[in-house]
Amino acid sequence: MFAKNATRTGKRIKTRLQNRNAPASNYYKNYLESSKIFERQFSKIASVKKRIFISLELLSAKYYTFQ
Numbered sequence: 001m002f003a004k005n006a007t008r009t010g011k012r013i014k015t016r017l018q019n020r021n022a023p024a025s026n027y028y029k030n031y032l033e034s035s036k037i038f039e040r041q042f043s044k045i046a047s048v049k050k051r052i053f054i055s056l057e058l059l060s061a062k063y064y065t066f067q
Helices: 002-019 024-067
Strands: none
Touching: none
8 A cells, every 4th residue: 555655746746847847857757867876985085085984093092002
């Protein structure tokens, strides 16, 4: 029941986007794509930052233990 309703609303949104004037729907699609790409890049940057931070922590720990 719920899944049926969900797919129906998805179809409704899709048709609404298609029925709209083309530039607006294209703008929306482009916006979605760019936001996904931004999220992906941002998560990559965050993971790299985390890795760098962890490696710096380890290096400082080694430095202070062997001093």
